[in-house]
Amino acid sequence: MLASAVAAERGLNVAVIEKNGFFGKKLRITGKGRCNVTNNCPVKEVIENIPTGGKFLYGAVSAFSPEDVMEMFENLGVPLKTERGRRVFPKSDRAADIVTALMQKMQNAGVHFIFEKCTGIITDDSGVTDVKTARGIYGCRSAVIATGGVSYPKTGSDGDGYNLAKKLGHTVVKPKGSLVPIVEAGDDCKKMQGLSLRNVALKAYDGGKKPIYEDFGELLFTHFGMSGPLALSASAHMRDFDTKKYYVEIDLKPALDFDTLDARVLRDFQKYSNRDFSNALSDLLNRLMIPVVVSRSGIPPETKVHSITRAQRHSLVELIKHFRIDVSGLRPASEAIVTSGGISLREINPKTMESKIVPGLFFAGEVIDADGYTGGYNLQIAWSTAYAAGLHVY
Numbered sequence: 044m045l046a047s048a049v050a051a052e053r054g055l056n057v058a059v060i061e062k063n064g065f066f067g068k069k070l071r072i073t074g075k076g077r078c079n080v081t082n083n084c085p086v087k088e089v090i091e092n093i094p095t096g097g098k099f100l101y102g103a104v105s106a107f108s109p110e111d112v113m114e115m116f117e118n119l120g121v122p123l124k125t126e127r128g129r130r131v132f133p134k135s136d137r138a139a140d141i142v143t144a145l146m147q148k149m150q151n152a153g154v155h156f157i158f159e160k161c162t163g164i165i166t167d168d169s170g171v172t173d174v175k176t177a178r179g180i181y182g183c184r185s186a187v188i189a190t191g192g193v194s195y196p197k198t199g200s201d202g203d204g205y206n207l208a209k210k211l212g213h214t215v216v217k218p219k220g221s222l223v224p225i226v227e228a229g230d231d232c233k234k235m236q237g238l239s240l241r242n243v244a245l246k247a248y249d250g251g252k253k254p255i256y257e258d259f260g261e262l263l264f265t266h267f268g269m270s271g272p273l274a275l276s277a278s279a280h281m282r283d284f285d286t287k288k289y290y291v292e293i294d295l296k297p298a299l300d301f302d303t304l305d306a307r308v309l310r311d312f313q314k315y316s317n318r319d320f321s322n323a324l325s326d327l328l329n330r331l332m333i334p335v336v337v338s339r340s341g342i343p344p345e346t347k348v349h350s351i352t353r354a355q356r357h358s359l360v361e362l363i364k365h366f367r368i369d370v371s372g373l374r375p376a377s378e379a380i381v382t383s384g385g386i387s388l389r390e391i392n393p394k395t396m397e398s399k400i401v402p403g404l405f406f407a408g409e410v411i412d413a414d415g416y417t418g419g420y421n422l423q424i425a426w427s428t429a430y431a432a433g434l435h436v437y
Contacts, residue, residue, distance in 0.1 A: 044145040044331030046187050046407050049433025051152035060176060062199055066156075067189060069144030069198035073422065080116060081109040081426065082419035083129040089376035090420065096413025099388045100424060103396070109423055119144035130419050157181070164188075164207055169403030180389065183401050185436035187396075189407040189429065193218045200411025204410040212400050214387040216412040220379030222275045222421075225291070227268035235264040238331040239271065244297035247277040249287040256280040258391035259297060264331075269368065275380060276417045278373050282383070289370040295328070295363045305360045305384045312356070316349040323348045327363075336362060362407060381421045385412040395409035395435035396428050405432040 044059070044066060051057040059066075073079060079246050082089065086105050090097040113123055113131060117371045121144045149156075157176070164186050165173040172231040175182045192202030198326040205215045227233075238261045246254035254279045263271035269291075281289045296304050308327065315323040321344035324333045337344050340359050342351060376382060384407055390399050396411075398404040 044142075044149055045429040046189055046405075046433035046436075047153045047154045048115060048145065050146040050187075050436045051154045053434070055436065056155075057152075058157050059061075059149070060157045060161045060174060060181075061158055062158075062203075064158055066146055067139075068358040069195055069200055069417055070142050070145075071138045072195070072198065073138055074132065076131050077136045078141045078342050078421040079422065080131045080141060081112045081423045082123045083109055083131050089415075089420060089423055093413060093415040093424065095383060096411070096424075097387055097390075097415075099393045100413055100427065102394050103427040103431045104115070104418070104423065106434075107427045109419075111425065111430075112426045115173055116141065116144055119148060125219070128418050136437070142423070147270075153202055158423060161203070164211060164404065165249075166211060166401055166404075170171055183405045184211065185405060185406055187405040188386075192385060192409040193250040194220060194379040194382050194409075195224075196377050197432065200382075204406075207405075207412075208386050208404075211379050211391055211398075211404060212372045213398065216384040216387055218376060218382045218384035220373055220376035221279045221381050221383035221414045222417050223278045223376070223379035224270040224374040225258050225268045225274045225278055225281075225370055226263065226372045226374060228371040231339075232264045232368065233266050233270045234335050235331045236266045238264045238329055238330075240264075240293075240295070242297070243273070245273040245277060246294075247280055247283075247289065247291045247293055249283075249289055262293065267374065271305050272417060273374065279383075279414070279416050281370065281373060291368050291370065293366040293368070295332075295366055301364060303361060304363065305357065308356055311350065312348045316347075318348050320344055320346045320348055320351060336366075340383065375384045380417065381414050382409055383412075383414045385410050394431065396432040403437070405436055407432045413422065 047059045048059045086108050089104050090101055112269045121140050123131050124134045125131050148250060159176040159178050161174055161176055163175040165175055171186050174183055174186050188207055191200030194200055194204045198392060211216055243262055247256040249255050258273055260273050261271045262269060262273045311326050320342050321337050321343045339362055342355050391406055396405045396407060407429040413424055
């Protein structure tokens with residue numbers, strides 16, 4: 044949508060071939076329907092939050108930065124707001140407002156709409172000559188593949204773009220899910236299914252001593268493992284299950300250091316000194332979590348609280364501060380927010396987004412092998428690459 048508008052504003056005759064019956068189907072569900080438009084941070088920080096393809100994207104993001112994106116949507120009549128983590132949303136909390144603004148930009152620029160499915164791109168020795176659909180052939184000098192990856196296939200992101208590019212000689216780095224729920228190796232998460240934790244700290248490890256990711260926020264336990272913002276962000280750092288063993292540690296009480304939490308537990312134990320251990324944690328933990336913590340603590344559930352030793356109490360505090368979940372894998376790419384993998388960056392000009400293999404062929408968005416962490420960075424990739432493509436098509 045953006046690439047077509049930018050190209051048409053340059054005076055080019057532009058058509059968008061869209062296989063869905065309307066525009067922005069995937070965009071409408073981003074950010075839980077609120078649309079995390081971008082991240083209100085400098086270009087350098089955007090790049091730092093793009094683990095795959097950051098260096099490649101530096102020029103494109105510099106040319107069309109978060110500041111430029113925000114200014115564009117404000118000028119299109121969509122007031123924006125910046126929330127925690129510098130995430131930018133429409134003030135209306137409606138992703139549909141972003142889609143409407145882009146459609147208005149397209150219409151004002153004179154973009155033609157063709158609601159058909161693209162089945163191929165035709166080339167000769169000079170480059171792109173036509174785009175083929177189920178209904179006919181459309182002559183053109185340039186074509187932009189902006190089909191998304193393989194996440195949320197019901198929205199139309201089902202890998203079409205990879206097939207189009209492969210037929211023209213491009214390499215596709217195997218697509219897999221990123222920003223995707225985490226699958227637990229055991230069954231403790233299943234026992235806590237439905238429990239949502241707020242204000243917890245999470246660290247992810249790959250077997251080494253240093254965490255590969257850490258943050259503070261929300262987490263959800265599910266029948267298969269973990270979801271929610273912390274889990275989705277951590278998943279982006281888990282890319283090599285063949286050689287590494289991943290696990291996460293959750294600090295259930297990050298506002299309290301060990302000694303403060305120990306004093307808190309001691310007060311609770313004094314309050315419930317005659318109760319069984321299994322019935323003495325209700326002030327401290329959610330009811331769904333208590334059986335799991337009791338089981339992991341090694342303290343028999345029927346133990347009277349007044350007989351719990353100092354060493355046992357310290358072990359319990361340690362457990363609450365370092366609640367470990369072993370990871371066996373990630374959910375399928377179809378459940379991911381974004382796709383990792385795609386058209387090889389080695390075959391794309393980073394300044395123009397034009398193919399190095401086929402003149403006149405351009406790429407934009409998730410179809411290329413670049414992906415960022417959660418927080419608006421993936422949509423920023425989309426805007427920046429689309430702007431570059433729209434600016435350089437001919």
